[in-house]
Amino acid sequence: MSRTYKRRPDARLCGSNSLQNLEAALAEIKSSRINLHSTAEKYGIDKMKLSCLMNNKHQKKPGGQTVLTNEEEIALVQNLLRASSWGFPSTEYDIRLLIKCYLDQQGKKVKSFQHNLPGKDWVKSFLNHHRCVLSVRLANNNKCCHAKVSPEARLIQGT
Known part of the structure; x- marks a missing residue:
């Protein structure tokens, strides 16, 4: 099970100001x-x-920086969905290995991963982040020939 992080009560609030307030304040200063x-x-x-x-300082988001960019995460989700539509669903371990291979090919070294292999918590957080598209399911071990239904059988069943 992935960990749930709770903010300390004395932690500073990052991004607590609205975007409209910030833009208005910057416009007043520039004028x-x-x-x-x-x-x-x-x-x-x-x-x-x-x-x-x-002064355009501190452009990164507060907190720890992500391993993958948004574009890389979207591409990974699309590839996982494509593979599952072809009949090859991925397990959490498969996703971990896929990320490791990708990081190795890109030449990226992530200090928080041992040998560039993400941990179970990272995968749980990734799946939780994309829970509207990806989900973990327990599948039956059906062979393709059993899963296919002929058009005649569909007519008999009424579907």
């Missing part, structure tokens, strides 16, 4: 109507956050 300190007080935004936004 040089008000200085940085009074703009931060007016909109209730931390002045260091405004300063970083003005």
